[in-house]
Amino acid sequence: MGERTGLEVSLAISEAVKFARADAIAAYPITPQTHIVEELAQMVADGDLDAEFIMVESEHSAMSACCGTSAVGARTFTATASQGLALMHEMLFIASGLRLPIVMAIANRALSAPLSIWGDQSDVMAERDCGWIQVFAETGQDAFDLTVQMFKVAEDKRVLLPAIVNIDGFTLSHVIEPLFMESQDDIDAFLPPYEPQVILDPKEPVTIGPVGFPEIYTEIKMQQNEALLGSYDVVLEVWEEWEKKFGRAYHPVESYRADDAEILINLAGAISGTARVAIDQMREEGKSVGMVRTRLWRPYPFEDMRAAVKNAKAVAVVDRALSFGGPGGPIASELRGCLYPLAEKPVVACFIAGLGGRDVTIEDFYTIVEETEKILESGYSGEYKMIGVRE
Amino acid sequence: MASDKPTWKEYPTAATIHQPGSATGQNTGDWRSERPVRNPEKCDKCGICWIFCPDAALFMNEEGFYEVDLYHCKGCGICARECAKGAIKMVEEVE
Numbered sequence: 001m002g003e004r005t006g007l008e009v010s011l012a013i014s015e016a017v018k019f020a021r022a023d024a025i026a027a028y029p030i031t032p033q034t035h036i037v038e039e040l041a042q043m044v045a046d047g048d049l050d051a052e053f054i055m056v057e058s059e060h061s062a063m064s065a066c067c068g069t070s071a072v073g074a075r076t077f078t079a080t081a082s083q084g085l086a087l088m089h090e091m092l093f094i095a096s097g098l099r100l101p102i103v104m105a106i107a108n109r110a111l112s113a114p115l116s117i118w119g120d121q122s123d124v125m126a127e128r129d130c131g132w133i134q135v136f137a138e139t140g141q142d143a144f145d146l147t148v149q150m151f152k153v154a155e156d157k158r159v160l161l162p163a164i165v166n167i168d169g170f171t172l173s174h175v176i177e178p179l180f181m182e183s184q185d186d187i188d189a190f191l192p193p194y195e196p197q198v199i200l201d202p203k204e205p206v207t208i209g210p211v212g213f214p215e216i217y218t219e220i221k222m223q224q225n226e227a228l229l230g231s232y233d234v235v236l237e238v239w240e241e242w243e244k245k246f247g248r249a250y251h252p253v254e255s256y257r258a259d260d261a262e263i264l265i266n267l268a269g270a271i272s273g274t275a276r277v278a279i280d281q282m283r284e285e286g287k288s289v290g291m292v293r294t295r296l297w298r299p300y301p302f303e304d305m306r307a308a309v310k311n312a313k314a315v316a317v318v319d320r321a322l323s324f325g326g327p328g329g330p331i332a333s334e335l336r337g338c339l340y341p342l343a344e345k346p347v348v349a350c351f352i353a354g355l356g357g358r359d360v361t362i363e364d365f366y367t368i369v370e371e372t373e374k375i376l377e378s379g380y381s382g383e384y385k386m387i388g389v390r391e
Numbered sequence: 392m393a394s395d396k397p398t399w400k401e402y403p404t405a406a407t408i409h410q411p412g413s414a415t416g417q418n419t420g421d422w423r424s425e426r427p428v429r430n431p432e433k434c435d436k437c438g439i440c441w442i443f444c445p446d447a448a449l450f451m452n453e454e455g456f457y458e459v460d461l462y463h464c465k466g467c468g469i470c471a472r473e474c475a476k477g478a479i480k481m482v483e484e485v486e
Contacts, residue, residue: 099405160404198407207408219399220406226399 002182009140009172010035012179013079013105013165016147018049019187020103023074023194026054026065030084031117032169033107037079059084063091063102070100070162071208073199075151078102081169082109082123089127095162096131097224098209101154101194102162104132105147108269108320109169110356118357119169121269125321125330131224133163133231134298136268140177143167145248148187152238155194159231161224166297168270170357182246190245232299252301253308254293257283261290263372264309264346266335267318268294271360275318278365289369294331302338309339314347316372319384320354328352328384349375350384364388415463419446423466425481427459433478440470440479 007015013036017025025044027037043049052069056062059080070076080088085106095102106124110116124134133153137143143165150163167173182190198206212220232252239250256272257279258264265275272293282289292308292315309315319329327333332350339345349372354360364387375381403409427440434456441449441457448464449457459470471479 097405197404205411207411207413208405210406210408210414212406215396216402216406219397219402222399223402223404 002180002186004178004180006176006178007140007181008035008174008176009143009167010107010174011039012140012144012177012181013147013167014039014043015181016144017077017103018043019182019184020077020148020151020191021075021188021193022049022051022077024052024054024066024069024076025078026056026062026069026076027078027080028056028059028062028084030059030081032109032119032173033079033081033084033105035173036105036107040077059087060091063088063095066102066104067091067095067098067100070095070102070196071098071200073194073196075155075194076100076102077104079105079107081107082111082117085123085127086111089130092127092130092132092162094209096228097220099160099197099224099227100162101151101160103147103150103154103165104162105143105165105167107169107173108166116356117169119171120320120355120357121166122321122355124164124166128298128330131161131228132298133159133161133228133235134166135164135296136166136294137172138270138272138293139179140172140175141179141248143172144179144181145242145246145250148182148191149238149242149250151194152191153231153234156231156234156238157197159227159234160197161227161231166269171270180246186245190241229299232296232301235296250295251304252296253304254295255308256291256293258290258292258308258312260288260311262288262313263290263369263376264312264315265289265291265318265365265368266294266309266315266331267291267320268297268331269320271318271320271354274360274362275365278362281362282366282369287369300334300338305335305338306342309335309346312346314349314372314376316349316351316368318351318353318360318368318387320352320360322352322355332384347375347379347381349381351387352384353387358388360387418462419465420460420462423461423464423484425466425468425483426461426464427466427468427470427479428482429456429458430478430480431456433476435476435478437475439473439475443469443473445469
């Protein structure tokens with residue numbers, strides 16, 4: 001039997017990694033992710049987790065070491081944020097290109113400059129196309145559950161891709177939440193040991209990561225993309241099994257009071273908690289508002305999203321990242337891309353909010369809905385609006 | 392267009408190579424614009440060229456001289472640069 005407990009969300013992820021019986025962790029500390037790997041280092045030092053903890057001099061080395069440990073058949077975990085993730089950039093593509101099922105937690109944080117240790121989603125959005133499976137947590141319970149689940153998805157022979165679990169820096173990473181920790185026995189029954197498809201073994205030599213001449217590169221990229229698209233079915237399978245076993249449901253797009261809503265709010269991560277409160281208040285005041293929360297970001301759940309928003313007049317997207325000189329925020333851009341082929345579709349309005357740790361308040365959601373109503377009246381969304389910026 | 396080359400489904404995952412030493416089949420000599428030519432009168436068989444060759448494209452013949460494996464030599468010129476006796480010259484590939 002598991003137990004109900006109160007735990008800092010970072011430590012809940014460390015516990016999940018321990019329950020998943022990770023074999024190797026290579027990491028470099030960076031705010032606001034530090035507690036995750038600090039706790040894991042403690043577990044290894046105390047003998048509570050039988051794993052190799054590899055201390056490295058940078059995140060580039062951390063991800064390089066992760067590729068190495070995963071390639072020799074070790075269940076591998078790391079965590080990072082912001083500049084650390086940016087420093088991993090090159091190796092993220094190697095991990096997915098080599099089809100290594102590493103699991104990484106990211107405590108989402110703004111990118112410098114100016115230096116900001118506070119939360120937004122600029123870090124992971126800059127790595128959007130790195131070929132990893134990507135999910136967002138709203139709560140500490142999500143963070144625990146998704147971390148265990150992603151090992152199972154990533155290591156599935158039909159997938160063999162690395163996976164990112166996004167948690168909001170500070171808003172989740174440093175908050176103590178009540179959550180239910182499943183028992184070691186139950187997690188063992190859910191997550192079998194990692195059986196690599198190919199391992200680096202001197203007795204049976206293979207070359208992992210050879211040169212890909214122009215005559216094969218396209219085919220290998222096709223293979224990789226098909227694996228990522230195909231991971232969608234495996235994610236659903238794993239979530240169904242999780243729900244049956246542990247009673248907590250996960251969906252690619254998660255709706256709240258959305259069925260009859262004229263205006264839907266689309267966002268990812270923990271600010272959805274504030275959105276819920278705002279939606280409840282607005283509903284009491286007679287406004288027809290709901291939410292569709294992006295849980296699965298890669299592979300992008302096109303059909304789920306189309307079905308979730310098809311009856312709405314407008315979707316107000318709240319992006320915690322800005323595409324400089326571009327169309328606004330990545331979540332809005334992708335939603336627009338997802339809906340564009342449809343003959344009839346809701347208007348998509350994009351709002352940039354919550355950059356660099358700026359609070360996104362209930363009042364902000366009122367502003368966002370009011371602005372969306374104006375857009376519905378005028379019929380023109382424009383690219384995006386910045387919320388709460390002093391002019 | 393029909394092709395006799397493998398489709399994306401037929402390649403091993405992530406292009407992993409299961410046959411050790413398969414790179415020897417790659418004709419990297421094709422890339423060469425200059426070839427190393429050894430002057431046997433200057434060469435004293437010291438083997439510096441063999442040590443420095445980054446592609447293991449030199450081998451010792453029966454007389455103890457180092458010869459170039461032109462199927463793999465990319466023509467980088469390191470052997471000519473390192474040769475203590477100045478016995479190797481890089482000559483332009485003309486045909």
